[in-house]
Amino acid sequence: MAELIPTIIAKYNYWIYIILMMIGLYAMIAKNNLVKKIVGMSIFQTAIILFYVSIGVKKGATIPILEGVHGHGAAHQVVHAADYVNPLPHVLMLTAIVVGVSTLGVALALAIRIYNRYNTLEEDEILAQIRKE
Amino acid sequence: MKIIGLIITIITGAFLVYAAGDFPAWADPNSPASTYLSPYYIEKTIEDTSVPNIVTAVLADYRGFDTMFETTVIFSAGLVCFILLRIIGRKEPETRHYRHILTGVTVRLKEGRKITTSEDFERIDDLWTPPDLIIKTGCRLLIPFLQIFALYVIAHGHYSPGGGFQGGVILGASIILMSISHDLRTSVERMREKVVAILCAVGVLIYAGTGALCLLLGANFLDYSALAPMLHVDPIAARSHGILIVEIGVGIAVMTTMIWIYTNISSAGKYNQGL
Numbered sequence: 525m526a527e528l529i530p531t532i533i534a535k536y537n538y539w540i541y542i543i544l545m546m547i548g549l550y551a552m553i554a555k556n557n558l559v560k561k562i563v564g565m566s567i568f569q570t571a572i573i574l575f576y577v578s579i580g581v582k583k584g585a586t587i588p589i590l591e592g593v594h595g596h597g598a599a600h601q602v603v604h605a606a607d608y609v610n611p612l613p614h615v616l617m618l619t620a621i622v623v624g625v626s627t628l629g630v631a632l633a634l635a636i637r638i639y640n641r642y643n644t645l646e647e648d649e650i651l652a653q654i655r656k657e
Numbered sequence: 658m659k660i661i662g663l664i665i666t667i668i669t670g671a672f673l674v675y676a677a678g679d680f681p682a683w684a685d686p687n688s689p690a691s692t693y694l695s696p697y698y699i700e701k702t703i704e705d706t707s708v709p710n711i712v713t714a715v716l717a718d719y720r721g722f723d724t725m726f727e728t729t730v731i732f733s734a735g736l737v738c739f740i741l742l743r744i745i746g747r748k749e750p751e752t753r754h755y756r757h758i759l760t761g762v763t764v765r766l767k768e769g770r771k772i773t774t775s776e777d778f779e780r781i782d783d784l785w786t787p788p789d790l791i792i793k794t795g796c797r798l799l800i801p802f803l804q805i806f807a808l809y810v811i812a813h814g815h816y817s818p819g820g821g822f823q824g825g826v827i828l829g830a831s832i833i834l835m836s837i838s839h840d841l842r843t844s845v846e847r848m849r850e851k852v853v854a855i856l857c858a859v860g861v862l863i864y865a866g867t868g869a870l871c872l873l874l875g876a877n878f879l880d881y882s883a884l885a886p887m888l889h890v891d892p893i894a895a896r897s898h899g900i901l902i903v904e905i906g907v908g909i910a911v912m913t914t915m916i917w918i919y920t921n922i923s924s925a926g927k928y929n930q931g932l
Contacts (some may be wrong), residue, residue, distance in 0.1 A: 534682035542677065546670040554662030570841035582691055583684040587924055588711040590703055603703065605696035606686055611711040612695050615720060619727040622822050626734030633738040636925050
């Protein structure tokens with residue numbers, strides 16, 4: 525138990541992302557309302573974004589914008605990789621955030637169409653109406 | 658269903674917790690994610706592209722192909738919202754309401770009849786409420802500064818946090834703010850549906866067209882150093898300029914997609930007064 529607590533503290537970012545992701549997964553499976561399911565999907569996406577960004581962090585490093593190398597002629601300056609955080613997760617998540625908003629839009633558009641057709645957003649009522657037809 | 662969902666969630670969570678035991682500790686400089694590819698980007702970006710912001714350089718140059726298809730994805734998402742709500746699900750209301758602006762008299766017309774658009778009458782919904790003066794004036798003051806800031810974020814993306822995605826979202830937010838504070842008809846009048854659709858496609862076209870231009874000039878797809886003779890700069894600076902061109906395309910596409918999705922969803926494809 526004594527060696528378990530430092531491990532838990534050293535990896536706290538993973539515990540937060542797992543909790544968030546499971547909240548989203550539970551909402552997607554167990555909630556009856558379609559909009560609540562979409563909200564769960566958004567929480568799931570946020571958990572993945574948090575996971576990626578937390579992977580890129582390095583202790584004692586700064587944001588991935590090079591300092592004091594503006595313009596030409598400064599290219600010979602030596603840059604150490606340990607001084608800057610990993611830029612790759614930032615790039616991946618930058619596009620993922622915007623794509624996430626767009627897919628959220630598509631999901632909401634589908635929900636509006638379903639509401640127009642069945643006059644409800646509750647999953648069991650929609651299924652009952654489909655079975656009756 | 659709730660019990661099954663809870664069991665599935667707990668089992669998945671347990672697997673993830675078990676797997677997290679093998680992950681490197683938080684902020685470990687020697688973690689696998691930070692040791693293979695990213696040191697190359699950090700050390701070589703300034704030599705290869707002369708762009709100090711590594712995120713921008715990786716986004717639009719090293720991983721330009723990926724970003725091009727991300728832009729295509731958001732374009733198709735906007736298109737899907739438009740098709741689902743505007744083309745398939747469109748229903749014209751049977752009666753139309755018009756308001757005489759000077760006197761505030763509301764006129765109700767039966768189906769099929771219209772008042773030709775004039776400056777005296779504006780079309781309103783049956784649930785119309787007058788827009789709040791304080792919010793209207795405040796947002797009117799705020800919107801130009803938002804747009805200037807968005808242009809700064811796009812144009813200065815090489816040297817500070819920013820770029821096409823962020824600037825495009827701020828530009829889109831300024832138009833969305835107008836449609837919230839006034840009403841949707843005002844903002845659609847400023848930025849017509851057709852303009853939004855065409856600009857969205859133009860944004861993607863700028864990106865893909867820059868790539869195709871490089872192909873025509875004899876280099877690989879999206880290898881901006883081929884643009885050097887056209888821009889009268891050396892190949893390294895040409896890569897930095899190519900990134901700017903592509904970011905402008907991304908900015909246009911993202912801005913119009915945000916406006917397109919918002920206008921379609923907030924009015925369920927009817928383009929009435931909105932939220």
